[in-house]
Amino acid sequence: MKKRTINPWLIFAFFTLILLGIIMIYSASAFYAQHRFGDHFYFLKQHLLNLFVGLIAMLAAFSIPYKKVRGYSWFFLVASGLLLLYAAIAGKRWVYFGPIHFQAVDMAKLALILFFADSISRKEKLMSNYAEGLFPHLFYLILFALMVLMQPDFSSAAMLILIGLTMLFAAPVRLSHLGATGLGILPLLISAVIISPYKMRRVLSFLNPGDDTQGMGYQVHQSLVSLGRGGISGVGFAGSTQKMFFLPEAHTDFIFAIIGEEWGLIGTLTIIALFGIILFQGLKIARRASDKYYFYLIVGITAYFAYYAMINMMVTLRLMPATGLPLPFISYGGTALVLSCFLAGMMLKIASEVQRQPVRKKRRSRARSSAPVKKRAGTKRTNAAIRRA
DSSP, X not given: OOOXXXXXXXXXXXXXXXXXXXXXXXXXXXXXHHHHHSOTTHHHHHHHHHHHHHHHHHHHHHXXXXXXXXXXXXXXXXXXXXXXXXXXXXXXXEEEETTEEEEHHHHHHHHXXXXXXXXXXXXXXXXXXXXXXXXXXXXXXXXXXXXHHXXXXXXXXXXXXXXXXXXXXXXXXXXXXXXXXXXXXXXXHHHHHHTOHHHHHHHHHHHSTTSOTTTTTHHHHHHHHHHHHHTTTOSOTTOOSTTTTTSTTTTSTTHHHHHHHHHHHHHHHHHHHHHHHHHHHHHHHHHHOOSHHHHHHHHHHHHHHHHHHHHHHHHHTTSXXXXXXXXXXXXXXXXXXHHHHHHHHHHXXXXXXXXXXXXXXXXXXXXXXXXXXXXXXXXXXXXXXXXXX
């Protein structure tokens, strides 16, 4: 029987999240879409179009022979860097090529994961050396983050740094070097918050949640109301009242609150469990990966899904300041959805490659175990010959 190479747990988690995203985007956006566009299916149709492109991207990602194209990761890094530079100079997040438009930072996240996985795996023995190993990677990471900050997009810059540092942490670097780097980057991020009145108001609103419930803290306050109304089992599908202009644009960054209102604690725990499956499977694949390139790729991809899901939920629960980061596969957004699908295809591909490794190891172990038998048989014949002589 042919060994199954598709990870069933990842397939279940990814496609369940995609299905829930279709359901919840319609539920969360129908009222707003009808009021603004006169069509309560408007955002659902846009989402399905983006999802169609995303599924094509997923299939493409699953078919790419990454070991053969890994040497070209620098080309993708340079291309995404030029897009980031253009967006930074223009002071906007979106890049337009005729009818096609996307966020340059999403391309940068993918490029950085691909480049770091290739570079770290090749220079792994040098990673403990700050000048030759760690510093070149930090240079690209900070350069990209600065260009994202110029757009301006503080949340995405912070996520870029977080994913990059996670991949570096998985490498054999000295923790003292990495810790000193983190302490050096922290003042940069704090300064970016302090010099921006908008970001500073968000932080102050988080620290004093009851002082500005009708201003900067309004959206987070309304998300808590949504979760509170849901209780254990929720008010039922499409039964949310918070999406009726109480929670602004509930189909994007705060869609987790609508899930909590309509499906209750059961619904929110289901979402957490699905992302927990992705995290667990990612760690399992990384542990089993004998190829260092695959190891660092899966670390970067798993970090992307885990951090985005965790931070989106924490913002909804008012456990951290509002950031504007989407919930993968569920929040409305074209570029983010396509990128999530592409990374899902990569994760499935790597899982299928890693899954074959135990078979090869088992065959090698059987070959080694048969060698001593032959040696013992030969030894017996030699001893018999000696005795006859």
